[in-house]
Amino acid sequence: MNDPFDTARLREAVLTAWRGSPTRFREDANAEEDLYLGGYRDRLLVELAQNAADAAGSDGRLRVSFVDRELRVANTGRPLDAAGVASLASLRASAKRDGVGQFGVGFAAVLTVSDAPRVVSRTGGVAFSAQRSREAAGVTGRVPVLRLVWPVDDAEDPVPEGFDTEVRLPLKDGVEPGALLEEFGEQAVDLLLSLDGLTRVEIGDRVWWREGERLHTPEGATDWVVVRVAGELDEDLTAGLGTEQRGTWTVCWALERGSPHRDQVLHAPTPTDERLSLPARLIATLPIEPSRRRLMPGPATDAVLAAAARAYPLLLDRLSPAERTDLVPLPGFPLSEVDDQLRQGVLAELRTTPWLPQPSGALVPPSKAALLPVDSSPLAELLADVVPGLVDAALAAPEHAPALAALDVTRLHAADVVAAVTGIDRPPTWWYRLYDALSPLAEVDADAREALGALPVPLADGRTIPGPRGTLLVEGELALGGAVHPDAAHPLLERLGARRGGPVDLLESLHEDVERSLDDAESGMDVDGLAETVLGLVDRAGIRPGEVPWLAALALRDSSGDWRRADELALPGAAFLELLAEDAPLGILDDAVARAWPPTVLTAVGVLETFAVVVDEEPTDPDHDLADERDWWESLPEPPARMSAVRDLDLVADTAWDAAIRLLVSDPLTAQALREPGGYTGWWVGHHGLLAGQPPRALRMPDATELVGLFDPVPPVAVDPSVLRAIGVRDRLHVASADDVEDLVERLGDERRTISLGTAMRAYTALARAVRDGVVHTGDVRPPVAVRTLTGEVLPAAEGLVLDVPWVLQVVDRERVVAVGAEFELAEPLAELLDLPLATEVVVGTPAGTPSPVAWADLGAVVDACDLVGIPVPAGGPMVHEELTVRIGLIDYRVAWWVVDGVAHCTDTTEGMSRALAWVTDRWAERHTFAALLEDPETLLD
Known part of the structure; x- marks a missing residue:
């Protein structure tokens, strides 16, 4: 057999080492197993x-x-050589030098699918084999497969035409070729982006290839923005690193056009487990x-990550100004330490x-940029030579706000614009254009409107004065010296x-x-003089309280001679003053003013005689200057169609709430506001008022027995029950808002409370229904710190799980289980709310043994039980075991029944059969009835 790489010498060296040190054999076996089961288990x-x-370069x-x-994986490039073979046969070496070569320790990944890999090249081939290694080493069991290398047979197929090397992997039993092809196909794009030396990947009959910055896939082509930089690492930075990790470094940022993703992993250069939240993909050595x-x-x-951060802005040069802010890392928790380091560097x-464009086309760094308060190109053109660093108006649009805020870009407010234009000399037409550009801002922003009140105004006589108040807008051709x-x-x-000149209503003017x-x-x-004029006009016009809300801003003197808004004053001797806290910021109207005008006139401009009621027939925003009004508004499922609210409730003394509530009920206007369904007044008293020292929402009505343990009973108070309900005292288990959810979850997790199992399960059921029905969204509530389990004990939330199927209770500790009773379909929304895993996500069991399939219809006791209960005998049947064990992890548990992929497994016992039958017939609540009927069909006659 041809042996071009002298594998016999390599084998003998390894065998000699094993014979001389038996522990070396075990170390090699363990090291190899760690590689393909650990770091390389899914990276074939x-x-x-x-x-x-x-190999290709x-x-x-x-x-x-x-x-x-x-499985055969062929590639082009440098063919197999002696150094490569030595690398293949070593767990501790690599033939790679300066980024060129093949076969580092990562080749161990082949063992995840094959026990007999071969590598065939134009220069020869080598083979490995678990069986041959056992025979050569004279051992049984697990051996290090890649330590002993043999030449391939002379009859081995040559490398495919057009390729230089091919890895050939006979698949282990249980490895499915189709699944591998699917898995490989999902990795193809990553490979082409990650590996500069690779431009074409063929997987089965599908092809991916890279052409410049365009990736072609079986589904189509996508365009990428790619930036690459390289450099050298100083020797003092690489001490202790392997040869492969010294010398030249490269950094590549890749961004798919039109589809920035913020959940990536770092490629170094192949994918790692280091998660990144940057929208571009980082591939770096x-x-x-x-x-x-x-x-x-x-x-x-640190040096390479810093270089990557410096290169990141180069991506922005390849994008349009509208796309650039998509690349800014937004505030949030980093996904890893590396992510945090990169984000900080990139932001810096x-x-x-x-990179931020100015109206002139020049670029300015965010540290020196100024952003308009509104997206207005006309305003940007007017201020371009007035405000240093002003950027393009389009960047003021809301979609750019989070990114620019993350970079601390200065956003101008209306007051900044006013300050910038104050003192400059421009023609009247320029000022008209400025007012026109600022008008939309004044329409929607009260603070901006106030600031714009100081805008310079050119007059007809040539002067420019600060602010339009007191100026006159003349009609027609009339020209007055003091007119605009x-x-x-x-x-x-x-x-x-x-x-505006001409006849107008005096009061409105x-x-x-x-x-x-x-x-x-x-x-x-x-x-x-203004106060006298306004009060006189109100008297003659017959203005009623609340009819003209802006009159409440009228300045009147208080009892100490200071000036205050009318709605911050009370009539001398008003009864409700006794209910207010000592530091309440309300003043008493000056006696002389109080004697000079009827109370109806004074209350019409907002002076208080009792608690005032704010009425808005068509409210659009929580802008009525009520305490915590926005919190109430956001707690509603939808904005109110009409609003009637008592103001100044935040001034009531903690000890005066019983009397305050009686006063509110005694007046028709305040009583109506108090009882308004979902209204502000009842909400505020429920959240901030006190009954016997406790907030009403924290109490329950005496007859609300389903809330026992969750809420304390309301103490005896002289308040009508209907009022108690209106201010939030609970009379039933009801979840209507995120506040209700957080409160109820916190109470369930309060170990100081004694709560029955039934009450706890009903409470968790109500919470789950609220999530399922869309009453609340899990993103609006905080996950709990603790939960209450089936044992009635309180458990840290991180240790709990939600029961979504009943058979898991046979193997899981009940002290970890949170349950919603038999409504298992509610388990998923509850788990989402509590941020807990489902039981079936934690407990995955596989029945052992060879069961016997049995049809339900062939079981006489089952047929009789179904007949007695009045349901049809279910189709199919269970898998019956003499003894049913389920393996979970490495432990076998004996159980009475189990369900896998919809198929019931059970023992031939009353417990196993009855529960399996109850589950498949969707009659879980009647499992005990089934058990009794299977044991004795005459049970129904008792």
């Missing part, structure tokens, strides 16, 4: 492709095929552990690299406080004056 094609790419081709049950799954920490790794580079210049007269100025009256008073201006 990756490792063979890496070998092919190393460039423009390499790989072909995967099957001959009978033999990095020091990795022998398993090729994790990076080796150290200065060399992106902050200082010029006609070329700058934009409707925005009227919205910001300018008055004072709206802006009222809104700013407190600021004017605090700045030293005399607003007494």
